[in-house]
Every structure is written in structure tokens, then in C-alpha cells.
Amino acid sequence: MTKKSSDLSRRSLLKGTAAATAATAVAPSIFVPNATAAGAFRNDPGNSSTVTLGFNVPQTGAYADEGADELRAFKLAVKHLNGEGDGGMMQTMQPMNLKGNGILGKKVEFVTGDTQTKSDAARASAKRMIEKDGVIMFSGGSSSGVAIAVQSLAQEMGTVFMAGLTHSNDTTGKDRRRYGFRHFFNAHMSGASLAPVLEAEYGRDRQVYHLTADYTWGWSQQESIAKFTKSQAGWNTVADVRTPVGAGDFSQYITPILNSGADVLVLNHYGKDMVNSLTQAIQFGLRDKQVNGKDFQIVVPLFSRLMAQGAGENIKGILGSTAWNWKLSDAGSQAFTKAFGQEYGFPPSQAAHTCYCQTLLYADAVERAGTFNPEQVIRALEDHEFDGMGNGKTLYRGSDHQAFKDVLVVRGNQNPSSQFDLLEVQDIVPRDKVTYSEDTYPGDLGPYKV
Amino acid sequence: MDAILLQVLNGLDKGGAYALIALGLTLIFGTLGVVNFAHGALFMLGAFCAVTIREVLTLSVKVKDESVTFFEAFKEVPYLELWLGETGKTIIDWSVPISILFAIPFMLMVGLVMERGLIRHFYRRPHADQILVTFGLAIVIQEIVKAYYGANPIPQPSPELLSGTANVGAFFGLGDNLVYPLWRLVYLGFALVIIAIVFAFLQFTTFGMVVRAGMADRETVQLLGINITKRFSIVFGLAAVVAGLAGLMYTPVLPPDYHMGMDFLVLSFVVVVVGGMGSLPGAVLAGFLLGILQSFASMNEVKQIIPGLDQIIIYLVAMIVLLVRPRGLMGRKGVMED
Structure with missing residues (x-):
């Protein structure tokens, strides 16, 4: 019995040593929180030469025209990020860390989805982009209901969502999320x-x-x-x-x-x-x-x-x-209108403007963070102040992820000079007049780490 | 009293559209036995006849806006205005009624092509197949329209002469402050005239008599040597014309977009069911009835008592009617009953 026991013990020792060696080799990326696992994140492009963004816009339904314009803006932004075309707002945005060589040297590719302006369809489409297409960030949309729904998905999945057109106070109020950012203005x-x-x-x-x-x-x-x-x-x-x-x-x-x-x-x-x-x-x-x-x-x-x-x-x-009008005379608006107009033959809408800005702002944040790790990118976007993107000096407030910038009061044009000259800018209301305190619309952003 | 009168007018107006669509649906169902889910698309196509004719009438010289350099921005001056001055302006102004002249032959042709080209192959198929194929057809038509005209509504102004408000208060002896949009009254009158024409056509013409006989007993009519199939094809075309004109005249009320037919279709089917499958007077009666009930359910006073009633009233009434009168208000025995 004893001998038998001794044999078992020796074998156990060998097996145990092998297992321990294997475990030691694997452990850092599984069990040790602050070692290499800290850098692991969903859809890390790693050594790939490309990175994929997801553009989730209404391609069918009542907002299909708005969605089509958002998609045009996204495609233009990708073109500019990859160093093609005249660069658009990359000539005017400040600070500017983009180099025209993609994002962190990786060529930008994209996939598209159809939100149908329905929360469930938008969530399903975003989920498919994250899980199947491996997007590192997704953006777009033309409804607050949709934005709030996909924003909570973004938080669950740990993927950054740069909201498109959403105007409800709730998006960055009670329904704000750490992984969601809104450049558009609100109610x-x-x-x-x-x-x-x-x-x-x-x-x-x-x-x-x-x-x-x-x-x-x-x-x-x-x-x-x-x-x-x-x-x-x-x-x-x-x-x-x-x-x-x-x-x-x-x-x-x-x-x-x-x-x-x-x-x-x-x-x-x-x-x-x-x-x-x-x-x-x-x-x-x-x-x-x-x-x-x-x-x-x-x-x-x-x-x-x-x-x-x-x-x-x-x-x-x-x-x-x-939020924005193509007739604004500042350098950023002009650069964007020129690039968009020359590409498509007509001026961009406010939805296109916000989607274009969001894409560039995300890419710039990645460059500043030096990584695609969403936690670091979020920190780079929070309290980031920028200019040259059409609405004067703008602050991405860290406490609610709302962009604070100048707002336009417009009037339906009585004597339009062209088919696109439908709104005349009555007043540009400066940012400080529309800024509100952090506790006006209370909410909880949630954790960085998900 | 003022509010009640206005809501009755709203209901009649909306009911007019429901009744016209339901009338066409019932005609097709009664003659061909087909449940036509593409009927809403015909309503929408009629509306886009108005859009197309206005586009043709406003073909323009483009005067470039020189201040815009990044793309082509221009102000348009229609050729008709340049060539005919005030007469040209008047023709453009009346584009919606003028487009009726184009819409009648166009919708007739669409109806005939639809029936001969596709729907006749489904006469002997189950209703579920008919619903699937016509619903699919509706989506195809919608997407074609969207691809060409976009998803945004396209405004169609009514003629200036008919675009103000009418003092209905003075007419009903309720004071001078009660006004109602003139074009909506025109629409109501138009709906009543079309309904009267359809009924007169079926009642007082030989063609109509044969169609009614065919609706009652198709086989016997065929045994008499009458080509009822040909007549029923024409009825399909006529139903398409009725739906098209209903949509066309509705464009100043509701700027048309590719989806407008689908919005009306579901409600119109409820109207047909409430009126009684296969009953033409039932369709008209239920159209106006449900239109009025829907308007009243939207009144603030009503919504304060039962919030959200405006959203469910039509379906609620349908449930009650079907419980009390399973064949609908004026339904005939044996229709859609195996």
C-alpha cells in the first residue's frame, strides 16, 4: 500500500509540476488583474494593419434620408482619416493629433448597419457589429430612443458609442453611460x-x-x-x-x-x-x-x-x-462643407456634421491615448476641449459626456437664394449661455471597466 | 359645440380617405376574392402622380447662386412662368387638380398590369398566399418610389384659391370664429362625389349590373356566356383609380412620402372588416364612422378620462363590432366563410 502510495505521489508530483508550470505561463492573462490582462479589451486590433468602425444609421424608415446623409459623412471622415481627399476638418481642428495614416497607423475600414429607427433593431445591428464584425467603436442614429438603447448596449459590451443625432436631455442625463458620448446639442x-x-x-x-x-x-x-x-x-x-x-x-x-x-x-x-x-x-x-x-x-x-x-x-x-448649418463662415464649417459638397454635390446636414465630427474626435482621442483600449480612449475624450469643428470652442464634459458648444437659432428663410438656402441663422448663442451645471440632469455614467 | 363640429369635420375628412381606400379593397375582394395588401401602395402611387406632374410643370431654368462655390446651388425659375407669365403660374398653382388627368389613365394601367401580370396567378391560392404576394408587391413599389424620390415628405400645395380657411361657423350659425381648412372641405366633397360615382356606376350601368351579378354568383354569370374575368380585371383597374385619386387629392393635407400607403392600409382593412367583408355600403359607412370616432377619441377631454384612447379606439370598436356582429356592420352571409 505504502509503495503504491509512494508511486502515486511521485506521479502526482510530476503532473503537479507540469500543471503548475503551465498555470504560471498562462496565469498573467487570466487571473492577474493588473498584469497583461489590464490591456486586454474587446476587439483589440492587435497587430492587424486595419481597424474597423461601425456606422449604425437608419437606412430604412422615416429617417432614411437623414441616415443616408450620416453615412455620407462617415465615409468622408474615413477617407480623410486614411489620408485621402483634402482632409476636411483635419485642416482646422485644434488640437489635432491625426496624421492622415488611419488611426494609430492602422487603415480605417468600416461596416454599416440599419437602425430602422427602432431600438430593438438598432441594438441587434450594433451587437452584430461588435460581435461579428469586431468594431472598435460604433456611431450614428437619428433618434434619442435609439441612442439611449444602444448606449446601454455599448456599456454592457465595453465598446465606445459616439452618438449621432440625439437631442433628448436624457441621453447625457439620467441615461448617460460611460461608453457613450454626445457631440450633438440637447433640448x-x-x-x-x-x-x-x-x-x-x-x-x-x-x-x-x-x-x-x-x-x-x-x-x-x-x-x-x-x-x-x-x-x-x-x-x-x-x-x-x-x-x-x-x-x-x-x-x-x-x-x-x-x-x-x-x-x-x-x-x-x-x-x-x-x-x-x-x-x-x-x-x-x-x-x-x-x-x-x-x-x-x-x-x-x-x-x-x-x-x-x-x-x-x-x-x-x-x-x-x-446644431449646425452649412452656411456658417468659420474655417471648420467651410472646410467640411467644401469637402462634403465636392464629394457629393450638395451641402451636409446637421446630422452629417455631428457624425463627421464624432468620427474624427474618436480617432483623435485614440491617437492621444496611444491605444485603442476604450478605457484610455474614454479618459482622453473626457474633459477634452477642442476648436475648429464648426461650433466654436467645445468641451466634452467628463461628468456627463455632453459636448458644450455654441448653438444656432435659425429662421425659415423668406427669400432663399438656392434650393439649399432654407434656414437663415438668426443668432449664434455662445456656449456659456447654454451650459448648465452637472447636477441639472442627474445620472450615473457607470464604471470604466466592464 | 364648436369643438364637436370641428371634430366631426375632421372625422369626415379622414373617414373620406378611409372610405375611398376601403371601397377599392372591397370591390377587389368582392369581385376577385383577393385580399389586396398592395392597395395602400396604390394610394401612395396616386399621391406621387401629383408629385410627378408638379415636377414636370415646374421644370426650370436654373439660376446659379454664385456665392456658393463648393457645389451647384441654384434658384429655379419654371419654364412655364417664363413662357406664359401669370398663366404659367396659375397652371403650376393648380398642379394637384391637373394631375388627376394624368392619374386616371396611369392608375388604370397600373391596376390592369398588376392584376393581369401578377395577381391573377393567385386567384386559386389560399388567402395567406395572396396576402404575402400583395404585401411583397407593396414593399417593392414603396422601395422603387423611395429610391427615386427619397424618404422625406414632398410638399404639394393646394391651389391658392382653395388653400385658406372657410368660415364654417357662420354657415352653421355658430359665430365667425369657427374656421376649417378649405382644401379639407374640398377633399370631403371629392370623396363623396367619387363614392357616388362608383355606386352609380355599379347600380345604373350594364357593366355595373354584370359586375354585381358576378359578385353574387360568378359561375352562373359565366354560364350565361359573359366574360366575367375581363370585367373583373377592369374593376381592379377602377379600384386602383379610386385609391390613386384618394391619395392624389390628399397630398396638400399630408405631404406624400413613400410610406404613406402603408400608414393607411392597416386602418383601411379594419374599416373593411368593421363594415363587413364584401359590402360596399358597409365600407363607406365604417370609413366615416371610424374616422369620426378616432377624431373624438383624440379630444383632450376624452384623453383626460381614458389616456391613449386615440391609439386604440379603432381596434376597440372593431373588437366590439365583431363580437356583436361577427360579419361586420353590413356583412353578407357566406363571404370569407368556408
Whole structure:
């Protein structure tokens, strides 16, 4: 028995030694947190000569045109990052660490996905990009509902998401995430920039009727516009009526306005809904009315040039806010408009602008961090201040991942000089006027390490 | 009282569109026995007839905006305005009604090609196959339109003469402050006229009589030596014309986009079911009824009591009607019942 026992013991010793040696060799990358494992991250391009980005935009559905414009901007950004074309904003952005040789010397490639402007489809598409296509970052989208949904996926998967067009305060408020960044402005900024202009144009003590798209963005915008017009100009909210997204015919929501005592209608609608509700509000003669001894006014807090095209004549004279306009004369805007215009034959939209900027900002952050490791890239983006990208000096605030920059108040152009000249810039509201404190919209970014 | 009158008008207006689509759906179902999910696409194609004609009428000289150097930006001056002055402007202004002249033959042709080219192969197939093929066809038509015209709505103004508001308050003796968009009243009148024409056509013409006989008993009519198939093909074409005109005249109310047909289609099917499968008067009645109910359910006073009622009212009514009258309001025995 003893001998047997001794044999076993010797074999065990040999096996044990072999296992221990193997374990020692493998251990650093599995069990030891702060050794080489610390550098491991999802979709690390490693020694590959290329790196893949994911562009998740609405290619079908109501926002397909906006999505197509975002995709054009992404493709242009990739071209510029890879050293092709005239470089666009890479000539103007400051600080600038991009070299025109891809990102960290790796050629940039991309895959695309279709969000369909549906949260579940957008998440599925983003997941496919991360898991199957191995993207290191993904971007795009044209809805706050979608942005919030994919942003939480970004956090779960540990992949950076550079949001496209999303305007709800929640995106960088209660639903903010460490792995999500928003360059686009938000409803709070629309309210803060519009209210003084509305007071100057339409006077104090107005009675306001809100028609509001019934989802996170609509609620958020209504709240912000009501808050700022109240505090700035003493405007009182008569009613806030929630309308379903994609209602088509808004006549049943518009007729109650006629006898509501309101003298201002705020349309918290975007895209097709805004085109339809504005067209129908004007058909019902609202702009020809006089109520409370004042001319009835219509306000569209969030404008885009693509929407203005759809609204046609009805947009003329209407005030709203927008993130960016191709007619801006600063060097960054001109460089981007030139590059985009020469590539595609028409000017970029605000959605295209934000997507182009997001791609360059991510790439620049990677260069500054010297690694694709998302944790380091996030730290490089947080509290990063830059200029030369079309909205003056801009701060990517670290505490909520919201970009703070100048905001444009625009008016539907009465006498357009061309088919693209649909919005005239009424005022450029400086960044400090639209900046708010960190605790205005509380939320939790979550951890760096996931 | 004012609010009620306005909501009734809203409901009638919307109901007019529902009724016209449902009328076409019922005609096709009653004659050919086909559940046509591409009918919404026909509504949309009619709307795009207006878009196309306006594009043709506004073919323009392009005056370049010299201040823009990075791409071609220009102001457009239509040839018609240059050549005919005020007359040219008036022709462009009336582009929506003018496009009816183009839409009638175009939609008739689309209907005939659709029926002869595709749908006739599915007459003897189960309803599920018919639904799949017509739904697929609708998506194909949508995507073709989107590829050419984009996804954004394209505004179509009504003629200036008909684009203001009408003082309906004075008409009903309710004061001068009650106004309603003139074009919506025009649309309501147009819908009623089209419905009357369809009914008159079926009631007072030999062709209509044969079609009605065919709807009631196809085999007997065929045994009498009448080529009912040919007549039913024409009925399909006529249903396409009705749907197309409904869409075309709706463009000043709702700027058309490639998806507008699908938005109306589902509701129109509910209208057909509530009205009673195969019943033309039922389709019209249910169209107006559901339009009015939907408008009332959207009133603030109603929504305060039952939030979200405007979203479900049509389906709620459909459920109740089908529970109480399983064949719909005016449904006939034996239709879609094996």
C-alpha cells in the first residue's frame, strides 16, 4: 500500500509540476488583474494593419434620408482619416493629433448597419457589429430612443458609442453611460438659446400650447422649452398634448388649439411628424389668427434643413434652433462643407456634421491615448476641449459626456437664394449661455471597466 | 359645440380617405376574392402622380447662386412662368387638380398590369398566399418610389384659391370664429362625389349590373356566356383609380412620402372588416364612422378620462363590432366563410 502510495505521489508530483508550470505561463492573462490582462479589451486590433468602425444609421424608415446623409459623412471622415481627399476638418481642428495614416497607423475600414429607427433593431445591428464584425467603436442614429438603447448596449459590451443625432436631455442625463458620448446639442440648450430670441421677437406673457411627440425626446424638449420660456419671458403653458409618433394626420390635435386661448403653438415634433403637423397647423389658419390681441405664432424648437425641405413654404419665418448649418463662415464649417459638397454635390446636414465630427474626435482621442483600449480612449475624450469643428470652442464634459458648444437659432428663410438656402441663422448663442451645471440632469455614467 | 363640429369635420375628412381606400379593397375582394395588401401602395402611387406632374410643370431654368462655390446651388425659375407669365403660374398653382388627368389613365394601367401580370396567378391560392404576394408587391413599389424620390415628405400645395380657411361657423350659425381648412372641405366633397360615382356606376350601368351579378354568383354569370374575368380585371383597374385619386387629392393635407400607403392600409382593412367583408355600403359607412370616432377619441377631454384612447379606439370598436356582429356592420352571409 505504502509503495503504491509512494508511486502515486511521485506521479502526482510530476503532473503537479507540469500543471503548475503551465498555470504560471498562462496565469498573467487570466487571473492577474493588473498584469497583461489590464490591456486586454474587446476587439483589440492587435497587430492587424486595419481597424474597423461601425456606422449604425437608419437606412430604412422615416429617417432614411437623414441616415443616408450620416453615412455620407462617415465615409468622408474615413477617407480623410486614411489620408485621402483634402482632409476636411483635419485642416482646422485644434488640437489635432491625426496624421492622415488611419488611426494609430492602422487603415480605417468600416461596416454599416440599419437602425430602422427602432431600438430593438438598432441594438441587434450594433451587437452584430461588435460581435461579428469586431468594431472598435460604433456611431450614428437619428433618434434619442435609439441612442439611449444602444448606449446601454455599448456599456454592457465595453465598446465606445459616439452618438449621432440625439437631442433628448436624457441621453447625457439620467441615461448617460460611460461608453457613450454626445457631440450633438440637447433640448436644454434649445430652450436656453431660443427663449431670449422668442421674448425679443414675440414679447412677454404669451399663452403656449404644446404638441409633443410621445417619447423621451418629445417630453424632454417640451419640458425644457416650457421651463425657459416661463423663466425668461413669463410664457404660460396652456396645454401639453402628447401625440403618437407617426400620427400622420394631426388635425384632431390641432382643432382644440383654435379655441384654447393659446397664442403660441410649440411643435415638439421632428422629421415627418414635424412636417405634417406644421403643414396642417398652417392649413387651419393658425398663423393668420389673432388671439389675446397678439399675432398667433408657431415655434419649432428643433430644426433641420432636411425637414425644412419637406415643409416647403410653410417653414418660412418660423423660428427654431439647430446644431449646425452649412452656411456658417468659420474655417471648420467651410472646410467640411467644401469637402462634403465636392464629394457629393450638395451641402451636409446637421446630422452629417455631428457624425463627421464624432468620427474624427474618436480617432483623435485614440491617437492621444496611444491605444485603442476604450478605457484610455474614454479618459482622453473626457474633459477634452477642442476648436475648429464648426461650433466654436467645445468641451466634452467628463461628468456627463455632453459636448458644450455654441448653438444656432435659425429662421425659415423668406427669400432663399438656392434650393439649399432654407434656414437663415438668426443668432449664434455662445456656449456659456447654454451650459448648465452637472447636477441639472442627474445620472450615473457607470464604471470604466466592464 | 364648436369643438364637436370641428371634430366631426375632421372625422369626415379622414373617414373620406378611409372610405375611398376601403371601397377599392372591397370591390377587389368582392369581385376577385383577393385580399389586396398592395392597395395602400396604390394610394401612395396616386399621391406621387401629383408629385410627378408638379415636377414636370415646374421644370426650370436654373439660376446659379454664385456665392456658393463648393457645389451647384441654384434658384429655379419654371419654364412655364417664363413662357406664359401669370398663366404659367396659375397652371403650376393648380398642379394637384391637373394631375388627376394624368392619374386616371396611369392608375388604370397600373391596376390592369398588376392584376393581369401578377395577381391573377393567385386567384386559386389560399388567402395567406395572396396576402404575402400583395404585401411583397407593396414593399417593392414603396422601395422603387423611395429610391427615386427619397424618404422625406414632398410638399404639394393646394391651389391658392382653395388653400385658406372657410368660415364654417357662420354657415352653421355658430359665430365667425369657427374656421376649417378649405382644401379639407374640398377633399370631403371629392370623396363623396367619387363614392357616388362608383355606386352609380355599379347600380345604373350594364357593366355595373354584370359586375354585381358576378359578385353574387360568378359561375352562373359565366354560364350565361359573359366574360366575367375581363370585367373583373377592369374593376381592379377602377379600384386602383379610386385609391390613386384618394391619395392624389390628399397630398396638400399630408405631404406624400413613400410610406404613406402603408400608414393607411392597416386602418383601411379594419374599416373593411368593421363594415363587413364584401359590402360596399358597409365600407363607406365604417370609413366615416371610424374616422369620426378616432377624431373624438383624440379630444383632450376624452384623453383626460381614458389616456391613449386615440391609439386604440379603432381596434376597440372593431373588437366590439365583431363580437356583436361577427360579419361586420353590413356583412353578407357566406363571404370569407368556408
